[in-house]
Amino acid sequence: MTERTTTAEESPDGGTPVATDSVDAALESLDDDGLAGYNYAYLDEHTKREIRRSMLKAVAIPGHQVPYASRPMPLARGWGTGGIQASLSLLGPEETFKVIDQGADESVNAANIRRLAENTADVTTTVDTTEADLIQSRHRIPEEVLTDDQRLVLQVPITDALRNVDPSDTANRRRHAHRNYGKMWVHLYENVVEYGEIQIASRYPTMVAGRYLMDPSPIPRWDVPKLDDADHLTVLAAGREARLYAVPPHTEVEPLAFEDRAFTVERFPEQACHACGSTDTYLVEISENATGDGEGAFETRYACNDSSFCEKRRENPDLPKDHHLDREGVDWGPATPDSAERGDRR
Amino acid sequence: MGYVAVTAGEELIERAEELFEKQRVDGNDEAIDVEQLDGQLGRLTAQAMGEGGLYAPQLAALAVKQAQGDTVEAAFLLRAYRSTLERFDETVTVDPGEIIASRRVSPAFKDVPGGQILGATKDYTQRLLDFDLIDGASEDPTEAWDVTEEGDPDRLRNVTELLRTEGLLSDPDEPDVDEPTDTTRESVTHPAGRDEVLQELARGETGAVTALGYSALRGYGQVHPTLAEVRVGDLPVRIEHPYTGDEVTVTHTNVTESEAVVPVYEKREDPQFAFGYGLTFGRNERKAIGMTVLDASIQLDSESDPAENAEFVLDTIDGMDSFGFIEHLKLPHYVTFQSILDRIRSIRDREGLSEDARAESDERAPRPTVTEAGDDD
Numbered sequence: 101m102t103e104r105t106t107t108a109e110e111s112p113d114g115g116t117p118v119a120t121d122s123v124d125a126a127l128e129s130l131d132d133d134g135l136a137g138y139n140y141a142y143l144d145e146h147t148k149r150e151i152r153r154s155m156l157k158a159v160a161i162p163g164h165q166v167p168y169a170s171r172p173m174p175l176a177r178g179w180g181t182g183g184i185q186a187s188l189s190l191l192g193p194e195e196t197f198k199v200i201d202q203g204a205d206e207s208v209n210a211a212n213i214r215r216l217a218e219n220t221a222d223v224t225t226t227v228d229t230t231e232a233d234l235i236q237s238r239h240r241i242p243e244e245v246l247t248d249d250q251r252l253v254l255q256v257p258i259t260d261a262l263r264n265v266d267p268s269d270t271a272n273r274r275r276h277a278h279r280n281y282g283k284m285w286v287h288l289y290e291n292v293v294e295y296g297e298i299q300i301a302s303r304y305p306t307m308v309a310g311r312y313l314m315d316p317s318p319i320p321r322w323d324v325p326k327l328d329d330a331d332h333l334t335v336l337a338a339g340r341e342a343r344l345y346a347v348p349p350h351t352e353v354e355p356l357a358f359e360d361r362a363f364t365v366e367r368f369p370e371q372a373c374h375a376c377g378s379t380d381t382y383l384v385e386i387s388e389n390a391t392g393d394g395e396g397a398f399e400t401r402y403a404c405n406d407s408s409f410c411e412k413r414r415e416n417p418d419l420p421k422d423h424h425l426d427r428e429g430v431d432w433g434p435a436t437p438d439s440a441e442r443g444d445r446r
Numbered sequence: 447m448g449y450v451a452v453t454a455g456e457e458l459i460e461r462a463e464e465l466f467e468k469q470r471v472d473g474n475d476e477a478i479d480v481e482q483l484d485g486q487l488g489r490l491t492a493q494a495m496g497e498g499g500l501y502a503p504q505l506a507a508l509a510v511k512q513a514q515g516d517t518v519e520a521a522f523l524l525r526a527y528r529s530t531l532e533r534f535d536e537t538v539t540v541d542p543g544e545i546i547a548s549r550r551v552s553p554a555f556k557d558v559p560g561g562q563i564l565g566a567t568k569d570y571t572q573r574l575l576d577f578d579l580i581d582g583a584s585e586d587p588t589e590a591w592d593v594t595e596e597g598d599p600d601r602l603r604n605v606t607e608l609l610r611t612e613g614l615l616s617d618p619d620e621p622d623v624d625e626p627t628d629t630t631r632e633s634v635t636h637p638a639g640r641d642e643v644l645q646e647l648a649r650g651e652t653g654a655v656t657a658l659g660y661s662a663l664r665g666y667g668q669v670h671p672t673l674a675e676v677r678v679g680d681l682p683v684r685i686e687h688p689y690t691g692d693e694v695t696v697t698h699t700n701v702t703e704s705e706a707v708v709p710v711y712e713k714r715e716d717p718q719f720a721f722g723y724g725l726t727f728g729r730n731e732r733k734a735i736g737m738t739v740l741d742a743s744i745q746l747d748s749e750s751d752p753a754e755n756a757e758f759v760l761d762t763i764d765g766m767d768s769f770g771f772i773e774h775l776k777l778p779h780y781v782t783f784q785s786i787l788d789r790i791r792s793i794r795d796r797e798g799l800s801e802d803a804r805a806e807s808d809e810r811a812p813r814p815t816v817t818e819a820g821d822d823d
Contacts, residue, residue: 142530144532172525176766176770177767181770208458211456270636295793320782320784382781384783
């Protein structure tokens with residue numbers, strides 16, 4: 101830094117000079133030693149309060165995207181910075197925090213987010229869904245039923261379902277204001293005409309409380325019905341796009357579909373998790389080198405995506421998804437008792 | 447546990463960090479001093495400060511060192527640090543005319559009040575590799591110069607001021623807000639005010655600002671400006687003294703400023719030039735000029751070309767945003783990919799194109815197009 105020792109005689113810019121050592125002293129007072137020098141839960145209290153206020157607004161207007169001043173975080177944007185800001189604003193030292201990335205607690209990115217919360221917010225962490233007060237997740241809703249004393253924070257890459265039909269935020273905000281979702285309906289219709297069915301995989305456009313069209317984040321279609329009339333609060337937070345929105349408990353959430361082209365979830369025909377045998381969970385396929393079939397041969401196996409629940413199922417293959425609740429037959433997405441009946445309704 | 451492509455946890459992250467650190471020390475006996483970085487690679491630190499939105503040469507040098515020369519990463523470190531600092535005061539608005547210019551060129555006029563100051567530039571050097579630099583011992587080539595002290599320079603009159611006096615250049619609109627919005631504290635919504643546009647451009651990624659500015663010149667836009675002037679120099683930073691209320695100069699910032707006139711007539715009945723403005727921390731003429739082109743283009747407020755569409759420019763210009771989202775594609779995507787697989791298999795089944803069905807329908811003509819991947823998280 102070029103040290104400027106301005107004295108009264110040589111002050112070309114008219115100001116009253118200030119001795120530089122006082123500036124150095126001020127700078128020195130800012131010195132700190134790593135995270136110990138940061139505020140509790142990294143963000144300063146004003147910022148956290150501001151984020152909580154935005155969340156309250158989001159809860160009051162379910163599915164509506166609320167702008168907030170997303171701060172630069174020590175993680176890259178697009179890697180969960182919105183989720184972590186929401187989580188850090190909600191967490192207190194008494195709370196238990198779970199982080200999952202694409203269904204797994206052990207993923208490096210989940211570990212990285214978890215250690216930021218551990219280091220700065222001094223929270224207990226867990227991999228057990230039923231023990232967590234707050235769950236931050238990238239693109240999955242856990243297989244075990246969430247309860248009314250749990251909160252789910254979903255990381256959001258793209259905040260607007262309409263982005264697929266128009267890149268302009270200005271135009272889309274106008275559409276939301278007028279509840280004008282014609283362009284999305286046309287898009288779905290064109291899908292059906294071209295492919296015979298709707299080809300949207302994840303980020304499935306979903307109506308919230310009959311008012312706002314919401315991008316439920318890239319959770320698989322499998323997870324979307326879990327948001328409908330849920331007991332828990334879901335906060336969806338985007339860091340890069342600086343928007344957050346929410347699905348409060350017991351809110352109607354309905355994926356867009358046609359009477360003759362129903363909303364469908366991912367199918368895993370005749371497949372079960374190779375490790376725990378589950379047939380009622382979201383599976384992902386794994387390609388492995390086949391043994392004995394010569395070079396280049398591979399075989400595909402299926403495995404539970406929710407690694408924490410899979411672990412439990414391996415101990416107890418019949419464990420229901422609502423095992424921790426005092427009532428049975430809770431509706432929690434596909435292949436849970438009430439979902440068949442609800443599927444008929446749609 | 448189970449089948450997770452990246453099963454890891456903290457130990458793996460720490461190992462990866464250590465391997466990255468190792469690259470810094472590989473083959474280097476001597477660590478680069480941050481002072482050396484700021485002095486000898488000042489363009490790097492300037493770029494990091496500009497994109498980071500924090501004027502702090504020493505911290506910028508540290509950030510460049512830590513990022514192993516990756517300017518966007520360095521700017522990112524500065525921004526993350528900046529966001530934890532309390533904003534305890536605001537500076538008094540500074541008049542760029544007060545600049546202590548070390549360089550000032552006006553392409554618009556051969557002679558301008560205050561004169562042309564070529565200053566330090568490589569603009570007219572021949573781009574030949576200088577092999578003498580391999581062994582480094584640089585000498586100051588200006589040591590023998592005979593320089594006489596001429597006292598403080600006069601205030602430079604802006605070239606655009608001259609044009610405004612003659613009524614040839616339109617005046618900027620009066621801002622409709624008293625205090626400019628701080629876009630690091632309040633997220634941008636569209637349509638964005640000019641205060642927001644200028645801030646976002648000033649923090650824009652140098653390469654993106656250059657590329658989008660160039661797109662307008664290349665033909666994707668109407669703006670081909672004449673630069674009124676480009677200046678590099680130091681601007682005072684003043685605050686009001688908390689007790690006396692006097693304005694005090696606390697430090698200076700090194701900036702690059704550029705102003706341009708654009709031969710697009712603002713008003714039909716009173717033809718005046720439009721204008722563009724660019725300012726960035728440190729020495730970065732390319733970015734300042736690119737910003738000027740973009741400011742002028744955005745003021746045209748059209749949607750016909752990318753550079754003229756404020757929403758397009760602001761959505762794509764930020765290095766932190768684009769770098770993060772581009773690189774996030776490296777993260778696991780197996781949940782969403784499974785979902786995409788489900789869709790394409792279902793559609794192929796329906797069309798009789800799946801492996802089981804194919805044997806039966808060999809005569810069937812293949813469809814000409816394949817489905818677009820419907821997902822983009």
